[in-house]
Amino acid sequence: MHQLKLNPDSSERLEYTMPDIPVRTGHDPLSIFQDFAAACHWHDDFELLTPVDGEMDYFVNGKNVHLKKGACIFVNARRLHYGYSAGKQDCHYRFIVFHPSIFGELPPVENALRELCADESADHWLFEASSEAAMRFDELCHHVEAGNALRVVAGCAELVSLAIDSASIQKEPGIGADWATLRAMTGYIQMHYTEQIRLEQIAASGTVCRNRCCVLFRKRLGCSPIEYVTRYRLEKACALLSQGTTVTEAALSCGFNSASYFTELFRRYYGITPKIYQKDVETA
Helix, strand or coil, X not given: CHHHCCCCXXXXXXXXXXXXXXXXXXXXXXXXXXXXXXXXXXXXXXXXXXXXXXXXXXXXXCEEEEECCCCEEEECCCCCEEEECCCCCCCEEEEEEECHHHHCCCHHHHHHHHHHHCCCCCCEEEECCCCHHHHHHHHHHHHHHHCCHHHHHHHHHHHHHHHHHXXXXXXXXXXXXXXXXXXXXXXXXXXXXXXXXXXXXXXXXXXXXXXXXXXXXXXXXXXCHHHHHHHHHHHHHHHHHHCCCCHHHHHHHCCCCCHHHHHHHHHHHHCCCHHHHHHHHHHC
């Protein structure tokens, strides 16, 4: 559903689990991320996540939410978000992401989804572990894993309906100019992290000056624009390393000038070399 995209060149591109169906599910520990915190990102997809062992925190457009085991968070499309542990303790979690296009192109459905995804709508919805949404989340994971396409589409539709009908959640104020600008700038980084990126380019993508760009990143995300780029690249490189990609290939594929520079940064952020990280993943 191209109508729902803020900019087709800025949303993070996801690899979906099922062929020809825009849905992805997975199960990860927070410990795979540096300092037990994923990189802040956004995409056009809806995202649902629940801790299955332990507790974690979740950042959505400047708001921080604590998630206990079994609780479910439904993150709206095009919101900046990431999971983390303030106490740097591990937490295993399960997630599902799915694109609004999974529901087809019927005009009434598209109109309802555009309203749901609008900046003026809620950034997220929370559901207790014993709620119907949490149970539907678990069922949907099993349908995706089983490759049951019809039930996957129906399950996604049901979860969206539960979010819309949630009486305990009221619409929240829009994300505001700061978050819209950050979404554009982080979106630029998400789409161009494999290339050389200059501060001027990041600022231009948000139509702000370099100083304003740096202020927004520091104020809202707690890091500089260049630090964000490095963190994002390293996270993408970790994914490649875990798939068996060589250190040199991972470095060059994620925008680093050389394997030696990549290794230096990797050791600085993670405390180990890329090769040791790769061996640890293989033996885990």
